[in-house]
Amino acid sequence: MSGKVPLHAVVAVAGPTGAGKSELALRVAEEFNGEVVNCDSLQIYRYFDIGTAKLTKAEMRGIPHHLIDIADPDQVFTAGDYARLGRAALADISGRGRLPVVAGGTGFYLSALFEGLFRGPERDPALRERLAARESRRPGSLHGLLARFDAAAAARIHRNDVPKVMRALEVRLIARRPVTELFREGRDALEGYRTLKLCLAPERDALYARVDERCRRMFESGLLDEVRGILDRGYSAGAKPFESHGYRQAVQMLRGELNAQEALFYAQRNTRNYAKRQMTWFRKGPEMEWLEGFGNEPRVQEAALARVRKFLTIC
RNA sequence: GGACGGGUGGCCGAGCGGUUAAUGGCAACAGGCUGUAAACCUGUCGCCCCUUGCGGGCUACGGAGGUUCGAAUCCUCCCCCGUCCA
Numbered sequence: 001m002s003g004k005v006p007l008h009a010v011v012a013v014a015g016p017t018g019a020g021k022s023e024l025a026l027r028v029a030e031e032f033n034g035e036v037v038n039c040d041s042l043q044i045y046r047y048f049d050i051g052t053a054k055l056t057k058a059e060m061r062g063i064p065h066h067l068i069d070i071a072d073p074d075q076v077f078t079a080g081d082y083a084r085l086g087r088a089a090l091a092d093i094s095g096r097g098r099l100p101v102v103a104g105g106t107g108f109y110l111s112a113l114f115e116g117l118f119r120g121p122e123r124d125p126a127l128r129e130r131l132a133a134r135e136s137r138r139p140g141s142l143h144g145l146l147a148r149f150d151a152a153a154a155a156r157i158h159r160n161d162v163p164k165v166m167r168a169l170e171v172r173l174i175a176r177r178p179v180t181e182l183f184r185e186g187r188d189a190l191e192g193y194r195t196l197k198l199c200l201a202p203e204r205d206a207l208y209a210r211v212d213e214r215c216r217r218m219f220e221s222g223l224l225d226e227v228r229g230i231l232d233r234g235y236s237a238g239a240k241p242f243e244s245h246g247y248r249q250a251v252q253m254l255r256g257e258l259n260a261q262e263a264l265f266y267a268q269r270n271t272r273n274y275a276k277r278q279m280t281w282f283r284k285g286p287e288m289e290w291l292e293g294f295g296n297e298p299r300v301q302e303a304a305l306a307r308v309r310k311f312l313t314i315c
Numbered sequence: 316g317g318a319c320g321g322g323u324g325g326c327c328g329a330g331c332g333g334u335u336a337a338u339g340g341c342a343a344c345a346g347g348c349u350g351u352a353a354a355c356c357u358g359u360c361g362c363c364c365c366u367u368g369c370g371g372g373c374u375a376c377g378g379a380g381g382u383u384c385g386a387a388u389c390c391u392c393c394c395c396c397g398u399c400c401a
Contacts, residue, residue: 080350
């Protein structure tokens, strides 16, 4: 570090769905003159409100929120896009002398924002289409191809994980260099900031109970109507965000493939499974400051605010 | 009362005389993840023991008997469940 250039501060609030990230982030933003930057891969999308537990305008209590409703449902949005927009938001907020508070449960986006991605080519739809066709003709052939072009990558990516095999191949074909080699050149990490990463870690059973309850309320408060509305706007039920839990089941219900009870059951179950995966992701996260409990608990909020206060005095 | 069909590990569901602790799916638990990530993928999964290696022991397919070298698989009786005829 040069020591001359003052570093801006940024706080992140991570944790599994339903842990109360939004509430805690809001609290931190209110307390320290901050603005919230969304880091949820689905709140990015317009019209997907109820099922993504987006805060309403009123719930935001006047605190500016960024990177919410910035993409249409049929738009391809990647971690790279997120990292770019996220950094722009950070710069903008810091530039105005305010504190950016990143909030969200998409671990991959969080790492793309802070740790960065490797410097490689972006996705190439045409190439992918060709590769996908090949794979569907002969399942497993992509992994075989990768083994020839980039043995190291083939060794670390399971042959069944087609999306990752495809990305590795795509990189190799476009950059004409193995991904593993590009990885070694490091990531495009965020610079110029001091970061404090908080991660909510509620007790498992309590979290699951809350997730179940939350899912029920989503259906009760019009998730189905929301989905109908999105489809009425002309978006296909095959659009990416419809693949997510809750929305997937709502679509199936509209098609008559599930009844209300089943839809709720599967939505709850998949959300619980997701929460578990998030915890796995964050557990290994570097330099995480753990907060046991939910983000809306006064006790947890006090602990978080104290932590942030201390962090800001060092900055 | 009669005729069929069925009761399998937390659930669903194969197996129908022997390499079967028992295919598979789900759940559960653990984990991976460098541009679609709320996605995609992997491992474990009856109990106990030597942390040793495809190792050893025990308990398991509604219950009780029986046939057999050997049964979840065949026979008998009983108990449940479903459909149909009365």
